Amino acid sequence: AAPKKDFKICWSIYVGWMPWGYLSDSGIMKKWADKYGINVEITRINDYVESINQYTAGGFDGCSMTNMDALSIPAGGGVDTTALIVGDFSNGNDAVILKDKAALKDIAGQKVNLVELSVSHYLLARALDTVGLVEKDIAVVNTSDADMVAAYGTSDVTSVVTWNPLVSEIVAMPGAHKVFDSAQIPGEIIDLMVVNTETLKDNPALGKALVGAWYEAMALMTSGTPEGKAAKEEMAKASGTDLAGFDAQLASTAMFFEPVKAVDFTNGAELPKTMDLVRNFLFSHGILGTNAPSVDVIGMSFADGSTLGDAKNVKLRFDPAYMALAAAGTL
Amino acid sequence: MNAVPEGGAEVPRAPRRRPRLRLINATVSRGGALFLGALPFAAVAVAYLFASAQRLAVNPSDKLLPSPAQMWSAFLDLATVPDKRSGDLILWADTFASLVRLFAGVGVATLAALCLGVAIGFIPRVRAFLLPFVTVVCVIPPLAMLPILFIALGLGETAKITLIALGVAPVMVRDIANRVMELPPELVAKAQTLGANSWTMVLRLVLPQVTPRLITCVRLALGPAWLFLIAAEAIASTEGLGYRIFLVRRYLSMDVILPYVAWITLLAVITDWLLVRLSHVISPWAHPVQDK
Amino acid sequence: MNAVPEGGAEVPRAPRRRPRLRLINATVSRGGALFLGALPFAAVAVAYLFASAQRLAVNPSDKLLPSPAQMWSAFLDLATVPDKRSGDLILWADTFASLVRLFAGVGVATLAALCLGVAIGFIPRVRAFLLPFVTVVCVIPPLAMLPILFIALGLGETAKITLIALGVAPVMVRDIANRVMELPPELVAKAQTLGANSWTMVLRLVLPQVTPRLITCVRLALGPAWLFLIAAEAIASTEGLGYRIFLVRRYLSMDVILPYVAWITLLAVITDWLLVRLSHVISPWAHPVQDK
């Protein structure tokens, strides 16, 4: 792709991504885009899956998504994708909840309502591992996230796996017990801003503008100033809750407010291991394509240049270079 | 032979009490109709109040069936307190955005129904050409085609309006085409003997004859149209009645959802009533005054 | 006076070439109809093949517009290779589950349309009682009421069937009621003079007269019914055509979605055709043989 001036990125509503909306509304994004002589249009898509699909189909240059979905949808769909910003990992935002039972072991034999093939499904698989159960021991019922809270209210539903803000809504209901959450597998469910690798290569300005704007917002959020509080209030409002609710959600999210932390995390030795778990999960559920010959079909590359899977078909790249620029304060 | 009108020897009395009529002949007075019509609504209201009170008694923070007071205060907030961010009154901004989309979508569908429906119903060649296709398109669930639609048209208003139009148009097209095919052949033959060509027949015979049906079609299509509007707004938009419902649904904020649904219903009922009036004005012949 | 038929002095010749007819009178031969009807499908197919080839040339693992070969192999897999987890042939299990729900939902809606529609259309008191309510219910978006539906009915098959029925019934009820109200008053009066009471009129006059319309209604309702089926299966289920589409939408597997949509379309077209045949068998009088 040739260098260009106008870029479009999209995001969907989730606690760790709310700053994107704020960036666009507050003009921070425009400030940074102007600095690098480009235009960045930020669009919110209410439906998470639809936002990834749009990105994968080429409608957007960047999109917010989890590490797992980045591997399965755009990378699996042949779109070479770079994780530009590692924003946070879920630290309790995703949880397994049982009704009237207090131990994870009791899940055996139950019907479990969750969004199938999502990170919830992954969380459940990891949770079952810890108590020596396998997916055959339970029955998975696909349930749309929008209906999860209402579904939990019915007598048919005895266990759910879901994410925030649904978790906090459900836990507040009588008889609900959180028996496992993502805090027990820290760093495995990672929320990213990914961009098209080719676009990024041809337009480094895009990477710089996005990273610069993002960490300005991060700094604002942690500043403790009235402006910072106002910013968080706006994010809360945009996600349909209030400041207290938003803070509660933030509490179970391990945000990388400082770029250094994000760079460290991306450079860490845990990340390839996590991605190996993820790709095995995806492969065993047939998500890498119904006729994917092996778990190695799609290659991933990491900060240190190591790869996982087919090195000739690297489609997902973890590259902390731009975040490092932010950490170094050279943006 | 006598030319004087007969009768009058014994003058019959007028009936004293209202006679018992067969079910299908017993008409209902205006007041009676109002009363009867209000009954089901009252029943639903009472059932709701009862269930709500019961649930709230068990769990005062129950969100599923909020009390009327809770709903009213939530609704008032939305209708009268300006949003901090944009300064808009949320309810009105949502309503405006949604109505524009709805009417644009239904408008496009109506136009398509009129053009295609009349062409399919009236011209055998067009019928052979398009009817099979429309029949098939009619049954393709538009929601399954959403990704392609959004990618082809982007996420803007166009895609939403197209979704609504695609959602309701095929049924309307088929219905109008059916009606046109049901036109009495005598009228078509007669028009031709008077020198009409295909185009003037469309203008002066077919259109006026299907107008009342078209309006009925629009009335029937408005239900599904709201559905598609809500579905479209749930996927990509930043305001609109459907967006708001989608946004608060994950928190099970029934105190916002229910007033919004009631508001949508009210808007829809008003639209329906306006369409009925419109039909009376445009096609008085299709609504003979009942004199029973 | 002569009793012998006249003419024959000069025998006119038969026309040599087909005369040019007005658009609305030019009928289409069977073969011509087949050809014309196939055109739009061919156009769509060609457009798809072209777009797909173009995208695949740029990115061979593009998922949005897979090639026919990819779709076929994915479809064959689903249709013939037993699922690892359950051992079912996925396609058939999905189809069976969905069709049961669909027919149950549409069946309930049809029954409701028949009973309520006839009652509302035929009996003024019932009309006054129920028509306003049905009109209002017609426009309440059922998807917005889902939470309440769940709590009342649970998440099982009942809720799904109810959603489908609630989704399509109101329009059908109103349509049938309209048709009943359009019955020629002469026929109703005549039936009464022959001793019919309200019930026997329903049986012998109203039902037979609205049957063709009812079947048309069902045909028109099947489109929205598939929509609601897919929406219902998206809520909570473990199999079904809509479930599968939603599931694989999570990784943009258009190679599964498109064949599924095509399969749904095929099923729907077959249903539609069967309904047309049924209408011909039940109500031959409503389908006079065209002799042009």
Next chain:
Amino acid sequence: MSRIVVHGLEKSYGDARVLERVNVTAEAGEFLSLVGASGCGKSTFLRILLGQEQQSGGVVVVGDQPIVPQPTPQRGIVFQRYSVFPHLTALQNLLLVEDFRSGGPFGRVFGVKRRNARQEADTMLERVGLAHARDLYPASLSGGMQQRLAIAQTLLGRPQILLLDEPFGALDPGIRVEMHELLTELWSEHGMTVVMVTHDISEAFKLGTRLLVFDKVRHDPQFPSAYGATITYDLKLDRKSRASARDVAKVAAMVGTTRLDSANATAAS
């Protein structure tokens, strides 16, 4: 079997008055022929007697009861624009009569009753010359055949009061005479009261025991629908003896000249 008493009958549609001050008493078993200008309100009068429409004023008594505004099996009608049930074949249209009469939860009769009804229907079909069309739907019948079917259906209902609105207008002379015979036969057999509208004056004389002429007596050239028609002429007939040509001509002239529309047309031109 039933007498009809009409007193001070009025009927308006909106501003337009169609009938006014109509007074007439028909004894049980009388055969009233109604003639009058086109559009003067004859069909409206029949519709009121039938109970399909309600009068704007006045009293109508049928039998001993003031009329109930709904059709009943006591009164049978043949509409001006012939109407039979389009979803039933000729035979089924006639069988329906017995089905309706017997009522029952299924709205149809079975077994012996059905066989009898079938026989009766077949006989009636032959009498009206439709035996060969018994299995055709009305859409495949000619105008006259549909009209005959409608007459047969109404006659099978054996009403006490028979209302006929131009029943024989669409029939050829031969079948018309046969239908006259059929009607006369059933009339003398069952003695029902008949009210028949016709434009054929000699038919009115031939069949009726009494002849009524509807016409307007008052007339406003500026606003022709201000006044309605009433009965301007009431003549006792002797069914045995043939009507004199003079009488026929006289009535025909009556209908022909005082007709509102032409009066109006003349006044306007």
Next chain:
Amino acid sequence: MSRIVVHGLEKSYGDARVLERVNVTAEAGEFLSLVGASGCGKSTFLRILLGQEQQSGGVVVVGDQPIVPQPTPQRGIVFQRYSVFPHLTALQNLLLVEDFRSGGPFGRVFGVKRRNARQEADTMLERVGLAHARDLYPASLSGGMQQRLAIAQTLLGRPQILLLDEPFGALDPGIRVEMHELLTELWSEHGMTVVMVTHDISEAFKLGTRLLVFDKVRHDPQFPSAYGATITYDLKLDRKSRASARDVAKVAAMVGTTRLDSANATAAS
């Protein structure tokens, strides 16, 4: 203006043959009266001449051209079951004629043309006695009024060939005479060829220059619809001199006795 040549015309509906071996030539300006038993195929014959239905066999030539199976403004029709446009008032129904004739992108005329059309329509409304009903919709007109409106509409179209299917059946004697005069006047003015079906034999004699009787010559009692009707009688009339009562009686008898249905009924009973 246009002659009609029918040669070896046949028409069947499925197995049922309605018309067979119909041969007739009508010179331009002739006035053909058609009579025949109810259900023998007269309306079918008119529908074929109109082009609304297609013959099963034989040739029909209108003017110089074999008939095209579609109605054209060359031929006008009044249907047996009167049909006017229900969505237009009486006046609008007549204005429509000029609108259709002029064509144009809007299917209506404006300005002077419209005023002229309006005047013509008003004149016609008065001639058929509907001046006071000009703004009523057909649903508010009596049967006879609708019929007159249909006739007026067709006559306004000034067709070269006029097809009339029992046009005066629903009219009272007075207005019927007036309509006869109107028709005769227009006929002698424009010299169109008229084919009129009627059940009133004296009307047929009075108006026609030629009288055709439709009937079946062959008959199969077992399968009455095996053979169709044809022209069994073709009589030149002198419009100036009154028909003799003997002639009328003779034709009436013809229509009355050889009628298929009763023959069939007799054969079956």
